[in-house]
Amino acid sequence: MPDQLPLTPRQRQDLRTVAAMIIPASEEYRVPGADDDAIQVDMLATLGRDAKLVGEALDHLARLAGMPLADLDPAARDGVIKEFRETGGAAAATLVRVVLQCYYRDERVLRSLGLEARAPFPKGHVLQDGDWSLLDPVKARARTMRQVS
Amino acid sequence: MNDPVDVLIIGAGASGAAVAWSLAETKMHILCLEQGGWMNPAEYPSTGRDWEAKFYGEWATSPNVRGRPEDYPINDDNSPIKVVNYNAVGGSTVMYTAHWPRLHPSDFKVKTLDGVADDWPIDYDTLVPFFEENDRIMGTSGLSGDPLSPLTHPPMPPQPLGLSGPLIGKAMNKLGWHWWPSDTTVATMDYEGRARCINLGHCTPACAQGAKSSTDITYWPQAIRAGVELRTHCRVREITTDDNGMASGVVYYDKDGVEQFQPAHVVIIACNGVGTPRLLLNSASGRFPNGLANSSGLVGKNLMFHPYAQIYGYVKEPTDSNRAPPTCLWSKEWYDTDLSRGFVRGYGVQFVRGAGPVFEAVVSEQKGILPWGADHHRVFRKLNGHRLGFSAICEDLPEEHNQVTLDPVLKDSHGIPAPRIDYTISENSRKMMEHALARGREVLETAGATDICINSPIPWGGWHLLGTARMGTDPERSVVNEWGRSHDVKNLFIVDGSVFVTSGGVNPTSTIQAIALYVADQMKQRLANLFD
Numbered sequence: 001m002p003d004q005l006p007l008t009p010r011q012r013q014d015l016r017t018v019a020a021m022i023i024p025a026s027e028e029y030r031v032p033g034a035d036d037d038a039i040q041v042d043m044l045a046t047l048g049r050d051a052k053l054v055g056e057a058l059d060h061l062a063r064l065a066g067m068p069l070a071d072l073d074p075a076a077r078d079g080v081i082k083e084f085r086e087t088g089g090a091a092a093a094t095l096v097r098v099v100l101q102c103y104y105r106d107e108r109v110l111r112s113l114g115l116e117a118r119a120p121f122p123k124g125h126v127l128q129d130g131d132w133s134l135l136d137p138v139k140a141r142a143r144t145m146r147q148v149s
Numbered sequence: 150m151n152d153p154v155d156v157l158i159i160g161a162g163a164s165g166a167a168v169a170w171s172l173a174e175t176k177m178h179i180l181c182l183e184q185g186g187w188m189n190p191a192e193y194p195s196t197g198r199d200w201e202a203k204f205y206g207e208w209a210t211s212p213n214v215r216g217r218p219e220d221y222p223i224n225d226d227n228s229p230i231k232v233v234n235y236n237a238v239g240g241s242t243v244m245y246t247a248h249w250p251r252l253h254p255s256d257f258k259v260k261t262l263d264g265v266a267d268d269w270p271i272d273y274d275t276l277v278p279f280f281e282e283n284d285r286i287m288g289t290s291g292l293s294g295d296p297l298s299p300l301t302h303p304p305m306p307p308q309p310l311g312l313s314g315p316l317i318g319k320a321m322n323k324l325g326w327h328w329w330p331s332d333t334t335v336a337t338m339d340y341e342g343r344a345r346c347i348n349l350g351h352c353t354p355a356c357a358q359g360a361k362s363s364t365d366i367t368y369w370p371q372a373i374r375a376g377v378e379l380r381t382h383c384r385v386r387e388i389t390t391d392d393n394g395m396a397s398g399v400v401y402y403d404k405d406g407v408e409q410f411q412p413a414h415v416v417i418i419a420c421n422g423v424g425t426p427r428l429l430l431n432s433a434s435g436r437f438p439n440g441l442a443n444s445s446g447l448v449g450k451n452l453m454f455h456p457y458a459q460i461y462g463y464v465k466e467p468t469d470s471n472r473a474p475p476t477c478l479w480s481k482e483w484y485d486t487d488l489s490r491g492f493v494r495g496y497g498v499q500f501v502r503g504a505g506p507v508f509e510a511v512v513s514e515q516k517g518i519l520p521w522g523a524d525h526h527r528v529f530r531k532l533n534g535h536r537l538g539f540s541a542i543c544e545d546l547p548e549e550h551n552q553v554t555l556d557p558v559l560k561d562s563h564g565i566p567a568p569r570i571d572y573t574i575s576e577n578s579r580k581m582m583e584h585a586l587a588r589g590r591e592v593l594e595t596a597g598a599t600d601i602c603i604n605s606p607i608p609w610g611g612w613h614l615l616g617t618a619r620m621g622t623d624p625e626r627s628v629v630n631e632w633g634r635s636h637d638v639k640n641l642f643i644v645d646g647s648v649f650v651t652s653g654g655v656n657p658t659s660t661i662q663a664i665a666l667y668v669a670d671q672m673k674q675r676l677a678n679l680f681d
Contacts, residue, residue, distance in 0.1 A: 022514075022521045029526045046199065049206055081521075093515065100510040101202040113506065113533060120195040121357040124347025125472035130310025134318035138296070138327060145297045146255040146485040148262070148273070 006051040007044065010068065011058040016040055017069040018061065019099045021081060031112045034103045042102045050098050057091035060084065150410055154180040154378075157399060157413035159385050159428065161185075162240015163658050164645040164665035165419030166364035166372065167283065171669035173375035175676065180411070181377060182401055184384040185219035185237035188365055193357040195349040201471075201507035208354040210244060211609055212236065219382070221561040221568075223423065225611070228572035230454045232423055232611040238381060239365035241421070242658065245612065246353050247361045248476045248499050249289055249332040250655035251280055251663070253299055255485060259546075259651050263486050263493050266546050269650045270622050270631035271667070273299070279666040283659065284332075286371075287362040288340045291332030297481035298329065305337045308346070308477045311469040313502040313537060317478055320596035326588075327482040331499065332659075334362035335474050341367075350471035351505065361474075383409075386565050387432040388416055388441055388641070395680070396441075396641045402563045415672075415679070417642045419665065422452065422614030425647040426553040427568040429618065442618070442635040442643075447628055449554055451547035451616040453652040456574050457607040458582035460589035461501065461538035462598025463531065470534040471505030483541075483588065484654055492580040494544040496654040498589075501538030509533045516602050532600070539592055540607075541585030543578050544654040547616050574606065582606065613657050618647035632675075633668035639680040644668045 007015065020035035032039065047054060064080045064087075065072060072080065084092055103109055107117035155177035158165050169181050190196075194203040205214075210233035212220035219236045235244035254273035259266045284301065291303035307330035310318070314330075321328040335352065336343045346360035359366055373379060382404035389410070391397040398412035418425050426449035432441035440448050480498040487495070504512070513519035513532050520528060545551075556569035574582075582605050593601055621627025624636035629648055635641040644665040646657055653660070672679060 023525050024523060026523075026526045029530075031526065046202070096514060097205060097511045100514060101199075101205070101507045104506040104510050105198055105201070110506070113530070115506065117198070119197050120200060120349040120351055120471070121193070122347075124349050124358070127309045127311045127348045127469065127473045130312075130314045131318075132310065134310075134315055134322060135292075135329070137322050138329065139294070141296065141327075143296050143327070145253055145299070145481065146262070148254045148258050 006047050007055060007058065010062065011055060012044065014058050014061055014069045015043065015054070018081070018095070021077070022096060022099050023103055029112050031109050032106070034099050036106070039102050039106050042106070043098055046102065047098065050094050053091045053094040054098055057088055057095040060088055060091060151412065153398070153412035153414065154178045155413070156180070156415045156417060157182065157411060158417045158419055159399065160240065160419035160421070160424065160645070161238045161364070161369065161379060162419060162421065163242050163364055164661050165240070166368035167662045167665040168417055168419060168644045168669045169377045170286070170368045170372040170375070171666050172672065173372050173377050175673060176376065179377045180413070181379045182383040182385055182399070182411070183238055183379065183381050186381045187238050188243055188355065190355070190357050190359060193355040195351045195357045200351055201505050204354060204508070218562060221565070222559055223568050223570065224556045224559050225570040228570045228611070229574060229608065230456060230572060230606050230611045231609045232570060232614065233609055234421060234423070234614070237365070238369060238379065239363040241612070242363040243355050243365065244353060245658065246476050247334040247474065248479070248656045249291070249334050249659050250479060250497060251299055251301070251659040252653040252655060252657070253484065256651060256653040259494065265493050266651045267621065267626070270620055276660070276663045276667055279663040279670070280659065283662045283666055287334050287367050287662070288336050288343060289332050289334055290337040292330045295329040297327050297484065301332055303332055305340060308333060308335060308337055308474055310477065311473045311502060312466070313468040313473070313500070314477050316464060316466060316468065316537060316596050317500045317592070320592050321480065323595050324591060326480060328478050328480045331476055331479045333474065333476070336360045336362070346474065348473050350473055352474045384563055384565070385428060386563065388428065390434060390436060390441070390638065394436055394638060396638050406563070415640045415642070417644055419645045422617045422646045423553050423568050423570070425643060425645055426617040427555065430555050431566060437637070442628055442637045442641055444637050445625055445628055447549070447619060447626070449617050450549040450552045451619055452551040452553055452570070452572055453545035453547055453613070453615040453649065454572065454611050455545055455613040455652055455654070456543045456578050456582055457610040458541040458543060458585040458589070459538065459604040459607050460586050460593065460601060461536055462593040462601040463535040464537055464596055464598050465535070467534050468503040468537055470503035470536070473502050475501055477502060483585070490584050492577045492584065494546065494577070494581070494654065496541040496543040496581055496585050498585070499540050499542065501540060503534065503536045506533050509536065518600050518602065537593060537596060537598055539589035541582065541589065542654050542656065543581045543585065545578055545652045546575060547619070547651060548575060553617050613646065613652065615646040615649040615652050615657060618643050619650050620648040621650065632671035633664070642668060642672070
């Protein structure tokens with residue numbers, strides 16, 4: 001399977017590393033990090049039209065790091081990421097967005113947020129009617145729209 | 150060659166559908182050519198777990214990002230506001246927020262009232278029966294009696310206020326400012342074969358429930374039953390003319406990419422404020438060297454967008470997030486001219502209920518308020534499901550340098566020159582936007598919001614494409630007359646937002662469709678001497 005994926009092994013390794021830097025796992029919130037296996041599989045499987053820009057972003061990251069990102073010491077890694085975010089442009093933004101959009105549809109993450117992991121349709125949502133008496137002061141004001149003549 | 154038709158409509162969106170439906174009763178042979186296809190609601194984003202991700206790809210609002218075969222590219226590099234649209238049966242009514250205000254009576258008299266731009270050659274009262282008819286067919290919900298808006302009679306009750314509405318209402322009441330439940334085209338009860346809204350939330354990129362009105366599920370089924378022919382995946386390249394300077398038909402590419410000629414006795418353009426001037430300019434000929442219907446030189450000029458000044462923040466209370474239609478309330482507090490504000494004309498406001506988790510994460514990370522690393526989770530939980538928004542729709546005045554032309558290089562998949570947009574935001578609009586942001590901040594802070602962010606203008610906010618083939622009585626200062634007929638080509642009509650003289654400060658679709666119905670009505674009344 002891996003050889004059929006849109007990224008090289010080195011790119012996949014760096015993607016996993018940077019994903020964990022964006023969203024690390026949290027025991028407090030009982031959520032995985034964005035480097036979680038299932039989330040990584042989702043990212044790679046659904047890259048689609050984003051594959052080109054994500055690949056460019058990871059190539060840029062590799063040039064800045066000069067070695068696998070995970071092999072850098074933490075301070076050097078933070079420095080590389082800072083420069084990556086400053087200079088990565090649309091490609092870096094796409095990479096970050098891909099990480100976030102896959103993370104925030106993961107069932108465990110949504111459950112932690114109190115959300116259901118499902119498509120909106122067909123169940124939909126229930127909306128409270130709200131307090132319509134709030135409109136009374138607006139109705140009470142003697143105002144009209146601008147008259148033409 | 151195809152058999153000639155009586156009426157050929159180009160574009161099956163908001164206005165093309167309305168004019169087709171209205172003319173159907175004449176029993177003329179009416180054909181509509183649409184570059185897109187029929188939509189399949191089973192494939193709409195809200196049917197999948199990846200519903201938010203699709204907004205960044207095949208369901209992006211920008212045709213340049215979306216890049217579907219049905220789309221055409223637009224060079225909008227020289228504009229701070231990018232064009233957004235949708236190309237399909239239903240047009241951009243497939244992909245819109247369903248917010249449904251209409252122009253005010255004063256919007257038709259801006260020269261008389263405020264000494265700027267031009268008055269329209271028609272007035273609000275002329276359009277009232279067509280607004281009413283359109284609201285019935287599109288199916289609107291709302292609360293009649295808004296003191297600062299034209300009187301409407303929505304056939305369905307307003308959307309619930311939900312969690313976000315009362316937060317906004319309380320803040321507006323505290324400040325003494327006007328607010329009101331929006332008229333929308335979201336069905337709040339079962340209506341004319343449409344199922345009621347079940348709060349899928351992600352309304353803008355199409356409604357899988359069919360509760361949001363779009364012309365593919367309202368006007369078109371009725372028009373087709375009445376005999377109108379709708380031919381999809383047909384992209385018109387140019388309108389041809391005969392020796393008498395009358396439109397003789399169109400050249401188009403069919404679904405197989407084969408060039409076709411379709412003769413017609415009457416041609417109606419309904420391609421929006423970018424597509425219409427593009428088509429007219431692409432229809433230049435020896436007789437019409439500057440483009441068809443362009444003796445005034447105003448085809449493509451006076452493009453108006455409505456710059457959006459958006460401000461949002463985060464409250465402690467939960468908001469509706471993605472669990473409701475995105476807009477539910479409007480304000481007309483700053484709609485009318487008050488020169489003490491430092492600008493002429495004004496803006497409408499639409500309040501935004503919230504956002505889904507992916508959108509929240511992506512936008513907040515880009516804004517720099519959602520950090521990377523260990524604190525990410527805490528901050529995200531503070532933001533997600535707590536957003537309230539204020540979006541001002543600022544009236545854009547017509548300026549000839551804001552324009553649509555043909556790009557000398559960029560072409561669509563059929564080799565047809567693409568439109569190029571040159572647009573700047575005027576000083577008047579900038580002052581209006583600053584004013585709106587200041588008022589929005591007051592509203593949000595009164596509601597208790599923090600972490601306030603601004604998008605001004607909303608870059609991908611060029612929804613409203615207006616003014617590029619304006620109507621008027623003077624052929625030297627307008628492209629079509631007061632009932633939509635070209636001054637130059639007597640059997641050519643335009644019914645979309647291109648004909649707007651000024652833009653008002655509200656979403657225009659309701660008014661666009663009322664104008665399309667009005668033009669159709671004028672045509673029906675004049676059938677015996679339509680070309681005189």
